[in-house]
Amino acid sequence: MKCSKCGNPKVIIKRAQSGQLLCKDCFIESIEKKVIKTVKKEKLLDKGDKVLVALSGGKDSVTTLEILNSFREMNVIDLCAVTVDEGIANYRQDGVDIAIRHAERLGIEHKVVKLKEEYGITLDEIMQKENHKGSCTYCGVFRRTIINKVAREMNATKIATGHNLDDEVQAIMMNYLEGNTDNLTKLGAKSESKAEEFTVKIKPLREIPEREIGVYVVAKELEVHFDSCPYAMQSFRGEVSEVINQLAEKHPTIKYSTLRGYDKIKGILKEELKKDYAHGRCEKCGEPSANRLCKACSFLEEFGM
Amino acid sequence: MSFTLKYKDLNDKREIPKENYTIKDLLDELELSAQTIVSKQNGELVIEDTVIDDGDEIQLVQIIYGG
Numbered sequence: 001m002k003c004s005k006c007g008n009p010k011v012i013i014k015r016a017q018s019g020q021l022l023c024k025d026c027f028i029e030s031i032e033k034k035v036i037k038t039v040k041k042e043k044l045l046d047k048g049d050k051v052l053v054a055l056s057g058g059k060d061s062v063t064t065l066e067i068l069n070s071f072r073e074m075n076v077i078d079l080c081a082v083t084v085d086e087g088i089a090n091y092r093q094d095g096v097d098i099a100i101r102h103a104e105r106l107g108i109e110h111k112v113v114k115l116k117e118e119y120g121i122t123l124d125e126i127m128q129k130e131n132h133k134g135s136c137t138y139c140g141v142f143r144r145t146i147i148n149k150v151a152r153e154m155n156a157t158k159i160a161t162g163h164n165l166d167d168e169v170q171a172i173m174m175n176y177l178e179g180n181t182d183n184l185t186k187l188g189a190k191s192e193s194k195a196e197e198f199t200v201k202i203k204p205l206r207e208i209p210e211r212e213i214g215v216y217v218v219a220k221e222l223e224v225h226f227d228s229c230p231y232a233m234q235s236f237r238g239e240v241s242e243v244i245n246q247l248a249e250k251h252p253t254i255k256y257s258t259l260r261g262y263d264k265i266k267g268i269l270k271e272e273l274k275k276d277y278a279h280g281r282c283e284k285c286g287e288p289s290a291n292r293l294c295k296a297c298s299f300l301e302e303f304g305m
Numbered sequence: 306m307s308f309t310l311k312y313k314d315l316n317d318k319r320e321i322p323k324e325n326y327t328i329k330d331l332l333d334e335l336e337l338s339a340q341t342i343v344s345k346q347n348g349e350l351v352i353e354d355t356v357i358d359d360g361d362e363i364q365l366v367q368i369i370y371g372g
Contacts (some may be wrong), residue, residue: 012350228370290321
């Protein structure tokens with residue numbers, strides 16, 4: 001067996017979706033080229049952007065940082081990073097430490113924000129509450145709010161997240177299966193919020209399968225936090241992911257076709273289902289909110305805080 | 306004929322049970338999905354079709370955990 005591109009016999013990956021065999025160097029190059037292609041095709045970056053990477057220390061965010069850094073080295077953009085410490089015992093600290101080391105390695109501005117310091121509660125403490133709504137609900141809302149706040153503090157013009165092909169396809173299917181047409185209009189490579197307080201979010205890894213990101217970090221010997229969130233198994237996303245991966249075994253192109261199909265109908269969905277949200281402010285914290293309280297503050301109120 | 310298996314905290318010497326025993330055979334035996342694992346043979350990344358040789362060190366790295 002030889003690399004389909006250069007003939008090197010040391011093949012490290014066989015792509016089921018295309019039959020392509022690649023050696024280490026050609027594989028790394030193919031991932032970086034693909035991400036750059038997505039950035040250009042979707043117009044994710046503008047010259048002079050200051051991009052805030054949501055850096056957990058996991059493979060996806062570290063890869064996002066690594067590849068966006070090539071744009072920084074070409075003086076196209078400036079980079080900074082934020083890490084949210086949700087307060088999950090025996091899990092989070094390793095990722096935080098790795099994120100700190102990557103930021104130091106690249107010499108970029110980096111901020112670590114603890115949920116406990118920002119809101120007075122950890123995710124572990126939330127999960128002790130009776131009738132909680134599931135870890136991902138709270139984690140997602142608090143994390144988004146913190147990242148958005150930090151983006152404004154750091155004067156970032158874009159927020160880059162590590163969402164990969166698998167994440168995006170799961171989101172499409174989850175929202176479809178739940179009939180959540182409102183959320184279905186909001187997916188894609190680049191967010192388009194009308195509220196100025198929401199920094200534009202971009203997903204440079206949107207077309208890279210999760211497994212290939214894992215192979216990329218191992219091939220490039222990047223330090224990442226490989227571990228499972230102790231709350232992950234409680235999510236609907238996990239169930240949807242399992243079904244899609246089962247289908248992908250017999251139908252290796254199914255993730256790409258789901259993404260392509262969604263991209264084709266997204267414009268129509270937005271046109272048909274667009275909603276005009278009230279652009280108010282949360283009366284408690286002042287963050288943008290369509291209701292009296294933003295989601296984060298309404299959760300805190302439910303906790304009696 | 307044996308090889309060393311490194312996986313998480315495991316560092317085991319194992320017999321090669323048959324001719325042309327591949328990493329895929331090993332993953333099946335361990336009930337691990339090739340989708341969530343990358344494999345190294347003597348420190349170098351390899352694909353799952355790779356045949357395990359006498360004296361090899363096979364390291365399995367879990368890259369997907371879910372969540």
